[in-house]
Each structure stands twice: as structure tokens, then as C-alpha cells.
Amino acid sequence: MMRRIDLRGAGDRPGAPLDYRTAVPRADFDIEAAIPQVHPICEAVRLRGVEAITEFSARFDGVEQTEIAVPVEETHRALERLDPAIRAGLEESIRRLRATSERELERDVVTDLGDGARVTHRKVPVDRVGLYVPGGIAPLVSSVVMNAVPAQVAGVRSIALTSSPQAEHGGLPHPTILAACALLGIEEVYAVGGAQAVAMFAYGAGPCERVDLVTGPGNIWTVSAKRLLKGVVGIDSEAGPTEIAILADDTADAAHVAADLLSQAEHDPLAAAVLVTPSEALVDDVAAELDKQVAVTRHVERIRTSLGGPQSAFVLVDDVEQGLRVVDGYAAEHLEIQTRDAAAVAARVRNAGAVFVGPWAPVSLGDYCAGSNHVLPTGGCACHSSGLSVRAFTRSVHVVEYSRDALAEVGDHVVTLAEAEDLPGHGAAVRVRLQDR
Template sequence: MLNRIDLRGTASIPRGVLPRATFDVAAALEEIQPLLDAIRHHGAAPIRKITAERDGVELDSLRVPAQALTDALDALDPELHEALTEAIARVRKVHSDQRRTDLVTEFRVGGTVPGGTVTERFIPVGRVGLYVPGGLAVLASSVVMNVVPAQLAGVPDVAVASPPQRDTGLPDATTLAVCAMLGVDEVYAVGGPAAIGMFAYGTDECVPVDMITGPGNIYVTAAKRAVRGLVAIDAEAGTTEIAVLADDTADPEHVAADLISQAEHDPKAASVLVTPSTELADAVDTALTGQVAAAKHSGRISAALSGEQSGTILVDDLEHGLRVVDAYAAEHLEIQTRGARELAMRVRNAGAIFVGAYSPVSLGDYCAGSNHILPTGGCARHSPGLSVQSFLRGVHVVDYSEEALREVAPYVTTLALAEDLPAHGTAVTIRFDKPAASS
């Protein structure tokens, strides 16, 4: 079922040989740019129009009434409420440890007398717009992953947007219930690039935000690229992906189930097995055949597993496999090998790493306490997943005394002259070159 790429005996690992979905953000941006321009100039009217056309919902107001949030929470299944409560508690526990305190660095005049300080303050973004998908899979869990770190960072103003459902005209009921559980009362029934435009440019109902986070389809990603700079974004997210580094100790049924778990998100989802064992690769293919046939979403799972973005990569050994997964830089990376923990600690590039037979990606999607909003498309080489720190800005506060400035002044003027910016030096020396007052 999985295509095979044989890298055995290959020293270098060109990125082009690794399976990856075609993801043309530029083409999607060209398609949705007129909508963003319309929202920028006309506010809510084009949002209502596109929502009626695409979602089949006529919106009188973009904002969800407060009573709808209360009703959704009241109607929430008790078992689901308990599961969400546990997920929220675990995500809060992990993300609480990410909070930052101010850092103060002191410089002493002559090495002894306090004279200058640089304080780095960590200041939360003022207002964020959090996007929650509602397409093939309605991801109420993404509300938790967006909102909790923003709240723990101290963001004072949080808004959520999620597509309206055709039958209710409101976002998914579980999404609304989770918003209520987390105390978020500003929720908009707006989806796709329209939501990104609303957050970036504002409407009569929605004040523009400073930052937009949350996963979405290629059009959401394109819209985030278009408004980046006007607002901050977390990342340009693509479809979900999983890589599994496994040896002959791995259970093929477990590996197959984990590959399927991400493939059921989307026909473009990526599922990649990296292994030195052809016997395991064969056994996983056999397990996939049976499990896919029995799966609820077998159609899109089959499309994902057979697509260009998925496959089995054969490697010489685990050391070779480690180089391959670092080159691939998966959103989710599972290590199911001998010495899995030791290998996991050597991985450089992954959004999140899941160690051993009892840490499947599904655990991280919901209840590990980690965040599931992670870099895709190889961006884990340079970008982290969403965290409390995503919502914090480091700001330096510089406070030098006269004596401390005098001590460093010669170095400032030397560097200023070297860069042919003499006025920079003068701005320092003028403070010490004043003529003496006449008697």
C-alpha cells in the first residue's frame, strides 16, 4: 500500500527524494487575494457573502451569541466533558512550566559599582485571533491547544473563529462548549480565509488582532501568508504528517494503526515509515490492508497512504534512519526501536517526538499535555510548535547611569566611526563634552 523508497547505501539524503505533498501556497493565495482585499475595504459584507456561498449559511451577525456558548456547554455529553476537562488540565500543566520571568543583566562600573542594567521583559501579545478548523475533521481539541497557552502567557484579549455548520449556522457544538469551558466568550462563525481576513483587518463586530494562530487548509495558510507582517502568525501549516522510525522490535499492527491515525485527517496527509527492516515493512503493509478496510474513513485514508506524500523509506540501519528523519523533519515523529529514548534525544528536527510503543501520536493530539499545533512541510528544521512563548515578546529595557555610560562611551564612538555613523557617537559624547558654566 505504501510506496517504497530505497535509500540503502546512500550517504547523502537530498530533500527531493523524500516523500512530500505538493503544496502550492502561491496559487492558493492568488485565488483568495480578492476576498482578502474585499474584507480589507468592506468589512463584514464580503464575509457574509462568501459564507452564504461556501457554507450555505446566511449570517445576520458574525459573532456567536453568548447564549449559544452556554447552551453548547449545558448539552455537552458528560463523558466528553470529563475527557475535555482532563485534556485541559494536562495541557495547562505542561504549558504552565513554559511561562517566563523577567531577566536582569547588570554591568558594574570598573567591575565593582552597579551602573547599568538590561532587563528583558516578556510581554504578552495584546489581542490574538485563534482559528479552529471545521472541515473534514472538526477539531474542538484545537481550541484547547490554542487558547490554553495564550491564556497562560497572559494575553488579555482572545477571540476564536470557526466555520459555521450548515444545519445550525453556528460553529461545531463541541467547539463552542470548549470555548465556554475555557472562558472564551468572543467567538465568530467564520471559516477559512475569511476568518483570517476578519482577524487581520477587522469588521464592525471584530476588532483587528495582533496575532493569528491555529491550523487550517491551504487557503487558510495562504491567507496567513498574505497578512503576515500586518499581524504575526504562528506558522504556515500544511496537512498533517507522521513519520515512524522503527526496527524489527516494533509491532507492525501498532505502526500501521499510527500511520492510519494521521492519514484519516485528509487525503493529502503524509504517513512515512523509516526502517532498516524489510520484514517490518512487509508486515506493516499487510497490517495496513486489513486495518484500512475496516476504518470508517477508508477512502481518504487510502488516498493519503497511496499518495506521493506517503511511503516506506528503507535505510541501512538506525543511524542512517536518524539522518533520514532529521532530513524529513516531521510534524510528528515516533521512535519505535531498541533504545528509543536515547535515539529520540538525538533527533534535531521534529515538531514533537513520541517515544516507544506506548506514546502514539494520538496521545499528543489530545491528552499528553503537549501541543498539537506543530510545524509541517519540513518547517520543523527551523520552527517550533505553538507554546506559551509564541504569545510573548521579549522587550529590552536599558537603564545606564552616567558613570556606566561614560565607561563604555569610547567603545560606542569607535564603533560608530567604523560604520561611518558619527552622529551615533556624538549622541553619547555630547553628554560629557558640555562647556563649563561661566562664573
């Protein structure tokens, strides 16, 4: 089902050194190619607002709409009808994520540089955000929690949420998503999906005022719209298809590894599942386990497509040391470490959206109830980007307070540096304050 890539001895081969960033191929997810198709959608929303959105809902979602806003009573009705076990799971997920988010909340930092010279590094929440929750292949109710909780903890004043309209639910988003909104106290909810949802947030449309920041994962059309409109509106990231990499040795349980690979493959036919190991025996055992487990799972075709695609592979390496180089080069969204001394190995990882340590921390724990956030960088972006957190919903503002004496102490330096840049007006703005009158 999954192909094998043999990197054993690659580090000793003559010629150019192996580029571990490209050692494991990824799925074809060409955002640039999709932008020409989403551009007219975004322009139509900018120019015609709700009228354009309802046309796209009819074309792409098969839903005839007259209104895009979800009545608050519909979210409360969904919560009343929610399975108590699902509600309990959501409440625990919210509790754990809120606890970690509150610990991550940064405080203002004041630095006194001398008598009368103070700089305050102030943390200010984004004023208004738009949260996108996918509802296509699967209704990702957990994404409501992962987006909303850190925004609330950050102190965001105005939160709007959107998810695609569902024909089978009367043109509303999935009822579990609506129930989660009610549970979190989010009252501004829209039944809009895809690129048109991002454009709605960026430009404003009908009852939805424009936002300052859009967060949340989505399909290629949503991600392409985020890239296109970046600058018009802030974005968290360009999260593509989900991916899991597992670094394991011969101590790993093959059934656990197979189940974890399968768990991410069921998200999307483009999802990536990668096992990096020095143990050929483990590869054989995991392959056999996958044959058994995939056969009895629900989304067989989707999973087989994912595991059989170029983005998924068993990667054989010389040892765990080379395995670390592979997973650091790959920079996975989710990285599991299932080796001897897993915590010590995990501590050496540089590039990953989130790291899951040992046999009892599967990625699916992080998807729901670990207390971590599952909105994470994909496509190798974990080498320079972070997952969603409270910090994504705050801005840093430097507040500068100087007395006359404090300005005088550093004034000559300001004038000198301004002259060095041939910007005499900068220096004059200091001189005029310090000259005797």
C-alpha cells in the same frame, strides 16, 4: 497501498551525496499558487468587512448569515448539552496542557553589566490574538484547547476565536467547539472560516477588532491568507497537511505502527504517513495490518487516498543510523521512535515538531492529552520552527537602564563605533550627555 522507497546503500553510491531532505516526497501543497485566489477575498474583507464575509460564507459554506458573532449564550448552551465523557476528556486535556504551559512560562531576566548598567530581558504577552479552529473535514475541538491554553497562560489580554459556520448547526460553528470555548471562558467567538477569517482578524471587521497575532492550523486557503497577510498581522506558522514519520526496527509491533500511520491519514487526503525502517519483514507485516485495519475504519476513502499518495511511503534503510538521517532530513511534524533503546535514539533527533518515544506514546496521545501541543510545524519546517507554546504568545523587550557613570565607562566605544559607521550623530548623542556644562 503504500509505495516503497529503497534507500539501502544510497550513502555509498558514487556521484552527488543523497540529499535526505528530498528523499521522501511530500504532497502538492502550493501556497504560492493559491495566493492569487485568496488575495481578492482578503481585499474584499478589508474594504467591505462583514458584508464581504457573509457573502463568502454563503458561497463557500452554504450558510446565509446576518451576524458573524456567536452569542455567548450559544456557547453556554453547547456546554450544557455536551456529552459528560467528552467534557471530562476536554477538562483533562486542559489540565495537562496548562501544567506544561505554566512550566514553560519564561520570567524576566536581569543582567547587571557594571555599577549602574542594567539590561532587563522582559517578557510581555501579545495584547490581542485571534485563534483559528478548523471545522471543515473534522471539527477539531482539540485545537481550541491547544490554541487557547498557552495564550491564557501567557497572559494575553484579549482572545478571539473563529471557526467556520456549519449549515447543519444553524450557521454556528460545531457545538463541540462552542462548548470548549465556554469551558475555557472564551466569550468572543465568530462563525467565520477560511481566508476570510484570517482577513477579519488582520484588518478587523464589524464587531471583531483587529488582532496582533493569528494562530492555528487550517486548509490551504487559510494558510495562503496567513502568508499573504504576514506583516499586516503576526502569524504562528504556515501549517499544512498533517504528517507522521515512524522510525522503527524489528522490535516494533506491526499493529501499533499500522494504527499510528492510519491515525494521521484519516485527517486529510493530503496527510502524509511514512515508515522508515531497516526491517523488510516489518514493512510486510505493517502492510498486511493496514489492509486489515483500513477495511474496518470509518473514513476509508480518505485514508486510502492519503496512504496511496506520493507523500506516503515505506522507506527501507540500511540501519537505524541511516534512518535517523532520513527522519532528520524529512523533519516531520510528528515523529515516533519505535526501536531498541528508543529514548537514546530519540535524544539524537534534531528535526521534528514533536517526538513520541517508545511503544506507549502514539501521536494521538499528543493530539489530545499528553500535555504537549499539537499545533506543530509541517512541510519540513521543523528544521527551523517550533510548535505552538506560551512563547508564541509573548514578546521579548530589552529595558536598558544606565547611570551617568556607567554611560561614561562605555561612551568612548560608542563614539568610536559610530564614527566607524559614518554616523556621527550617534556619537554626538553620547558626547552631549557627558560634556561639562
